[in-house]
Each structure stands twice: as C-alpha cells, then as structure tokens.
Amino acid sequence: MKRKITLKQIAKELDVSISTVSKSLRNSLEIGEETRLKVQAFAKFYNYKPNNIALSLKNRKTKSIGIIIPEIVHYFFSTVINGIEQVANEYGYSVVICVSDDSFDKEVLNMEMLANGSIDGFIMSLSKETQFKGDFHHITEVINQGMPVVMFDRVTNDILCDKVIIDDKSAAYEAVQSLIDSGRKKIALVTTVDYVSVGKLRTDGYEKALLDNGLPFNEDLIIKIEDVDTCEITISELLHARAFDAVFAVNELFAVTIIKTANKMGLKVPEDLAVIAFTDGIISKYSTPTITTVSQSGEKMGNKAAKMLIERIEAEDDDDEEHNENYITEVIETHLIKRESTD
Amino acid sequence: MKRKITLKQIAKELDVSISTVSKSLRNSLEIGEETRLKVQAFAKFYNYKPNNIALSLKNRKTKSIGIIIPEIVHYFFSTVINGIEQVANEYGYSVVICVSDDSFDKEVLNMEMLANGSIDGFIMSLSKETQFKGDFHHITEVINQGMPVVMFDRVTNDILCDKVIIDDKSAAYEAVQSLIDSGRKKIALVTTVDYVSVGKLRTDGYEKALLDNGLPFNEDLIIKIEDVDTCEITISELLHARAFDAVFAVNELFAVTIIKTANKMGLKVPEDLAVIAFTDGIISKYSTPTITTVSQSGEKMGNKAAKMLIERIEAEDDDDEEHNENYITEVIETHLIKRESTD
DNA sequence: TTTCAACACTACCACGTTTTCGTAAAGCAA
DNA sequence: TTGCTTTACGAAAACGTGGTAGTGTTGAAA
Incomplete structure (x- = not known):
C-alpha cells in the first residue's frame, strides 16, 4: 500500500x-x-x-458542479442527471448529487454543505416544500456569493438566475387540444394538490384550451390527487357518473392508475376514455395500452442546464469585474407522443 | 456580490x-x-x-464518496444511489456520481478523475465491458493506494474488497421453484447475451431448480436477448410452438415485452403463460397484468454499501499501521413478490 | 527584587500545487 | 578582469485551515 x-x-x-x-x-x-x-x-x-484538492485550493475552482433535486428514484430527474453528467464529463467536471427529498430543510442543508467551496455552481430543481413556503434565502445567498445557479423545471420567478424549463402551459394546451380534436368534450384534469409551479401552469394551459374551443371550464373536472393510492376511488366515482370521456393527467403514474381503474369498471381505453399524460416515462411505453404523452426531454434539459452553468463558471474568470447579469431562461421543446391511449 | x-x-x-x-x-x-x-x-x-477545500487538504479527508455505475436512468441503480445518499448524508458525506455507460474506458477515466484526492472511497458496480474484458487494473490500483472500495451487484471475484450482493442463484432458484410449484413444466429463461456475473448466477439457479425437480434442462429454452426490440420475434416463434408455459426473465423489461407479445397472440397471462421477472421495478407494479418479481432492494444495498465504506474510511484514521483486510461480502435478502402474472 | 505561573495572544508549520521572482554559475565579448 | 547575457534551477508566496509551540505581559508568591 x-x-x-x-x-x-x-x-x-x-x-x-x-x-x-x-x-x-x-x-x-x-x-x-x-x-x-x-x-x-x-x-x-x-x-x-x-492532487485535485490542492489544485482546487490554488485555483479556487473545483471543477465540480452540485445538483440538488427533490428525488432521484424518478424517471424524469434521472434523465436530467444523465444529461448533466454527459456535458459535465465532456468539460472535465464532476457532479455532486444531493437529494432534498422535497424537504425545505434538507435543501437548505445540502446547499450549505456544498456552498463552502466544494463546487463551482449549482443546478437545481426546487423541492415542493420550498415552493410552498416561498422561502428562497438560501439560494439568494449563494448567488450573492458569486456562485452561479441554474434552475430547471421547478423554478421560481422570485430568483434571478439562468433557468431551463419547458413551456408547461402551451404543452398542456397542445395535449388538451388534441383530445378536443379527436372529438372529446368532457375532459378531466388530474393533477396534484401541491403548490408546485408546473402544476399551476399545466392547469392554465388546460383551461385555455377548453375556453378557446368554446368548451365549459368545470371546476369539478379538476381532480386533485393527494396520494396515488386514494386516486382510484375518486376516479371511479366520477367514471361511474360518466362525468368525462377523456383525461389529461399531469404525470404518468396518475395516468396508468386511471387506466387500470377504468379497465376494472369495464371501460375501454381509448374508446370510452382517452388518456394523455405529462412526462414521457418508462411506464407510458410499457403499460397496456401504451400511453400518449407529452414528452419532456430531461436529457436535453440536463444538457442545456449544464452548458449554461459551465459557461457562467468559465466566464467568471475573464470578466471578473462585474459579471453581466443578463440571465436567460431557456425553453425546451416538448411534443406529443401519440400512443394507444388516444385515438 | x-x-x-x-x-x-x-x-x-x-x-x-x-x-x-x-x-x-x-x-x-x-x-x-x-x-x-x-x-x-x-x-x-x-x-x-x-472552506471545505482547505479543510480537505489539511485533513486529507474530503468527506465525499464516489459512485460509479453503468447507468443512471435505471430503476435499480437509482434506488441504490438513493440508499447510498441517505446514509452518506447522515454521516455528513457528499456523493459524487459518475456514469460509466457500460464502457470500460469511461469507467477507468472516471475512476482516475476521482482517485486523485477528490474522494475518500468508491462504491461501484462494474460496467458490462469491464466484466467482459476481465481487466480490473484500475480498481486494484486505487485499492493499492489505500482507498477503500465497495462493490455492489455487478462484482468480480478477481478483486478483494467489500461487496454487497444478492444471492442471485438462490433467488433465481426460488423463483423457478415457485413456477414449478404452480404446476408449470416447461419453463423458459429469458436472459441477456452479455457476460455479466449476475446473469450467469441466475442461469445457474434456474438450472438447479429444474434438475432438483426432475425436470429436463433444455438449452433451447434459454433465450438470450441481444436487444429488447428483437426480443419480440424470438419469443413469438417459441410461443407459437407452445414450447413453454412459463417464463423466468432476468429483468422486468423482458418480462413486460413477453407479456405484450403473448397478449398479441391471444395467449392469456397467467393462464397460458406464467411470468416472473427479476428486479422489482416500477414497470412490474404498473403493467397489465402486474408482474410477479424477485425483489432486489436497491435501497438496502445502497444503505449497506455506504455503511461499509464509511466504516472503512473512518477506521483508517485509528489503525493507520496496516488496516486489517478482512473483507466482507454482504448478501442482501430477496423475496418473491407475487402479483398477477403468476397463479 | 526575583521567579513563576497564568493569561492572551502570535508565529509557524503542514497539506500539495503553481507561479513569480531571484540568483548562482557559466559563457562570452571587450 | 569586468560587465553582460543566458542557462538552470531554487526560494517563497499564495490558496484557507488548524494545531503546536512560543512569546510577551501581568500579577502574585517567594
């Protein structure tokens, strides 16, 4: 040894x-x-x-970037990490990952742990709790220290920094529009109770699509799910009443549960019920029937976020007087992937 | 600023x-x-x-651990990371993640990048290519430098270090046995072509279960899939011939594809074909029918691996003469989760 | 008056690098 | 020999910490 x-x-x-x-x-x-x-x-x-550590100390550059995400056992987030990792590797950076577990305290703790010199910048997606509280002091703090931050997907307008998002509103609009185009009139929205930015935007898109097509916007058709397990009951009640003939679900877990519930009741998908889900994950591809989704390329988001961050980091070297704070918000394209759950 | x-x-x-x-x-x-x-x-x-960097330099401890895995967009691996992250956080460690993409070169590169002082120890699962080549010099090297390594799941006997695995052979045995118990006689094994350690072990368990029950071990019923997309054809041919009435698949992707193929041919699962998959992922839970699986708790593996690594790291401080190299291999329990794809 | 201890603080070193500045020796011309 | 340039290297500072050892002052005991 x-x-x-x-x-x-x-x-x-x-x-x-x-x-x-x-x-x-x-x-x-x-x-x-x-x-x-x-x-x-x-x-x-x-x-x-x-020795990397000695070099970091000398150069005041660690060549590593910190990622803070709410969950890691989650298809979307893992694709984002993958995207980040690819670019980071290309530029010789390592990635340090922290999971906030959707907890505000953990998010703060993790940021503090990494902010003391361990990394050159952050890529993060806000925890639910943070979005709910609206407390972003930990983020402002690191930004004030001159550390670049790129936020993705779950972002906030209260922080000025680079962001990578998808246009949740128009993606939702497009999805609902496609349901309308195929003749559906009573379209339900199945969403979360959490006050997460993306949920709000998707609801807006849903509403706009209905109104633009002269369809009534009925609050009763917005189903807020607290827990996936209770989802089934709510859904089956409404299905019994034949309250809707199509569903737009904000994630694929809801979508698959809805389909299963419908099947149990003898309803056929897509004949009796059309289903579209947000987030193109692995479940949608392999469920029966396969599910039409709004694809949200996590990999592309990761790529873009990493590029933006690294550019910021390396720009700081040259222009060390005052970095120009012309922050940009990149919008990643989405598209509808038609599968068997719609006609 | x-x-x-x-x-x-x-x-x-x-x-x-x-x-x-x-x-x-x-x-x-x-x-x-x-x-x-x-x-x-x-x-x-x-x-x-x-400043963490200064502290690391001084203490020769970075309080971070490196994870090298073949893939990250992968249910099992992401649960392992999750498990590692939990324990690491608890002990005040950060985790640095590198993806080898199942490439030998990337694995070597990643290890070299991290081995120069950036981390205190490794947790890794071998890439396919590395297992195929049988070249582990990069790992021996870091171990010789006194850096602790814990391997999980895809391990090798050629390296002496702590390991966390499941008993693939007996888990496979148990799964096949349960198929036999429910009256199946012609059981196929659907596996990968890669020479990955776990694949071999699962095949061994499959064979043993058959022989122990006086059933013939027929090479033709071992289906090696190169690519999931070509899987369907092979499967359907054999199904047409009614060559088997049960399948044991080494992962859930194969299992779900088999089920879909069988359904297309008008076969009913589990009546005409019983299916068991290795790895309890998200697909098994949400496919139709839900799939009976051998659960392999990635989270537990991650927990255990992280604990072993951190103990090694912190033990080095005290006993810095010659660390006692009584390496252990921890075997994580598996169990069969019965769902709809078997009777 | 001397000595000793307690106090309150400073100096210095080490961790491993890179880089700027300095300088001794050698070579060469005058 | 003197003065100048070139070659080839070394010393030291800096990055930010933390521990050990040292230093100067004060007050009190001998």
Missing part, C-alpha cells in the same frame, strides 16, 4: 526543488532537458497525478 | 492574528472572552463557514 506520490516526494528523491519538479512536469523550458526528462520518467514510473 | 469571507479577512478586519480567529471560533479557552465573543459576533455577521 503506497500512498499517492507528491511533488515534494519526487523532489526529495531526485534531490531537486519542488519547483523544478513542477516545471519539469509542465514541460517548462526553464528546466534543462536532462533534468526534465529524468523527472518526467520518475513521475511516470510512480504514476504521479496532481 | 461579496466573496466568502476567510479567517484571514476576519483577522485583518479585527486586527488580530489568524490563529486567534480560528481559536475563537472553535471556542478555545486560550482566547480571552472579550476577543472571543467579538470574533464570533463578527464571523456570524459575515456568515463565516470554513
């Missing part, structure tokens, strides 16, 4: 100074060829690699 | 030495109460937090 070798050890071993070793390895012309080659050979033999 | 404040800046501002500031903040009795309180107040006001 040999510990990693350092410049100092090499210097001692070869009886030269640390600077000589450092310069030799960086191929400085200051050092005579003989010494240079000797040092390089020695370093190679002992597999010398500069 | 105020940069983070340092001990040095506080010292200068209050016109005392750096050591005085450091000691005041650590509540050392060496420092008079007046000065101590003054410093503490000042530090609190400016929200002083020690």
